[in-house]
Amino acid sequence: MIQPQHFCDILQAQGISFFCGVPDSLLKNLCAYIDDNFATEKHIITANEGNAIALATGHYLGGGKAAMVYMQNSGLGNTINPLTSLTDPQVYSIPMLLVVGWRGEPGVKDEPQHIKQGQVSEQQLAILDIPYVVLNSQSDLNQVLPQLLKVMTEQSRPVALLVRKDCFSPYKTQHKSLSNSQLQREHALTLLLDLFDPQDVVVSTTGKTSREVFEIRQSRGQAASDFLTVGGMGHTSSIAMGVALARADRRVIAIDGDGSMLMHLGALPIIGSHGPSNLVHIVLNNQSHESVGGQPTVAGQINIGQMALASGYQEYWCVDDEASLKNKWSEVIATDGPVLLEVKIAIGSRDDLGRPSSSPIENKRAFMQHVGSA
Numbered sequence: 361m362i363q364p365q366h367f368c369d370i371l372q373a374q375g376i377s378f379f380c381g382v383p384d385s386l387l388k389n390l391c392a393y394i395d396d397n398f399a400t401e402k403h404i405i406t407a408n409e410g411n412a413i414a415l416a417t418g419h420y421l422g423g424g425k426a427a428m429v430y431m432q433n434s435g436l437g438n439t440i441n442p443l444t445s446l447t448d449p450q451v452y453s454i455p456m457l458l459v460v461g462w463r464g465e466p467g468v469k470d471e472p473q474h475i476k477q478g479q480v481s482e483q484q485l486a487i488l489d490i491p492y493v494v495l496n497s498q499s500d501l502n503q504v505l506p507q508l509l510k511v512m513t514e515q516s517r518p519v520a521l522l523v524r525k526d527c528f529s530p531y532k533t534q535h536k537s538l539s540n541s542q543l544q545r546e547h548a549l550t551l552l553l554d555l556f557d558p559q560d561v562v563v564s565t566t567g568k569t570s571r572e573v574f575e576i577r578q579s580r581g582q583a584a585s586d587f588l589t590v591g592g593m594g595h596t597s598s599i600a601m602g603v604a605l606a607r608a609d610r611r612v613i614a615i616d617g618d619g620s621m622l623m624h625l626g627a628l629p630i631i632g633s634h635g636p637s638n639l640v641h642i643v644l645n646n647q648s649h650e651s652v653g654g655q656p657t658v659a660g661q662i663n664i665g666q667m668a669l670a671s672g673y674q675e676y677w678c679v680d681d682e683a684s685l686k687n688k689w690s691e692v693i694a695t696d697g698p699v700l701l702e703v704k705i706a707i708g709s710r711d712d713l714g715r716p717s718s719s720p721i722e723n724k725r726a727f728m729q730h731v732g733s734a
């Protein structure tokens with residue numbers, strides 16, 4: 361296995377000492393090492409992967425040095441626009457090293473949302489004309505990295521490492537949880553699902569939130585008719601807005617995460633300006649990307665309430681424990697939307713948390729039957 365420190369040492373020796381990106385579970389040991397060992401001006405966790413390409417572009421423009429951009433292959437989609445219209449050799453020709461976690465690699469068992477992306481990742485890099493190398497735990501970094509970075513520098517272009525599962529050796533973060541809340545996400549979800557009306561329409565976000573929602577419903581013997589946004593991270597609130605506009609007679613509840621909300625924050629003013637009165641936007645804020653390793657977000661340093669209200673939401677509340685959550689809910693549902701409820705939660709989840717046992721198509725059908733659109 362490759363030690364994260366060894367990897368970063370070689371990069372630094374090759375002149376790369378600025379890191380940015382969005383965390384990925386396959387890269388979590390590398391991300392944790394970088395986060396612990398590089399100062400905040402050398403390592404920035406961006407809202408989405410396209411932002412990271414832009415940040416690396418600015419780093420090169422401002423300092424003449426290439427940066428490393430890390431991401432899950434799900435994030436490749438977010439990078440395609442800046443990679444084709446900004447950094448490509450036919451445009452500004454900007455060197456950078458992309459480190460891409462290869463979820464859904466053909467032949468490796470993975471979740472439905474990773475299958476297609478895993479199949480097309482190599483083709484995507486090829487069609488983008490990005491020279492790449494597949495990295496595995498046995499790769500000889502002393503050979504692979506200098507060769508790839510030579511191409512990057514000589515041709516002044518993005519190059520990539522496509523990183524297989526179990527490539528990096530374990531690294532335990534020294535980083536402490538930023539959240540002060542004691543409320544575990546799964547418990548918050550249990551309380552919320554108790555508070556919801558059976559007629560409510562629920563859209564839940566990417567990562568462990570949707571897995572927990574699914575398990576709670578299953579443990580109660582309830583139909584799994586919530587829409588689980590297993591892919592398309594950052595789009596939960598926009599999906600919910602679409603449903604809310606289509607079904608003005610039903611209360612629609614988006615259960616978002618802080619990382620997910622930040623990824624496509626532009627959704628907020630669009631929701632606020634179009635004002636679906638039947639939309640409740642809940643943000644479970646643990647100030648981290650807990651699902652992929654707990655790397656920090658900036659959600660503890662910003663004022664989500666002011667952002668929501670400035671975006672045109674009708675009302676905002678913040679709760680951080682069981683009593684305040686139960687207490688506020690009647691007010692939330694009595695207020696015309698769109699409204700935003702921030703629930704401050706602790707970092708953490710069960711080790712034995714399962715994965716949805718129904719397929720996305722079954723999930724879609726159950727959801728549409730619940731909404732009355734199928």
Ligand SMILES: Cc1ncc(C[n+]2csc(CCOP(=O)(O)OP(=O)(O)O)c2C)c(N)n1
Nearest residue numbers: 434435567593617618619620648649650651
């Ligand atoms: C475009 C994209 N980038 C990255 C990922 C990997 N990913 C899955 S869940 C997640 C973290 C979500 O963080 P947050 O919304 O705060 O929820 P939490 O996991 O903390 O509950 C990330 C980065 C992804 N699925 N899609």
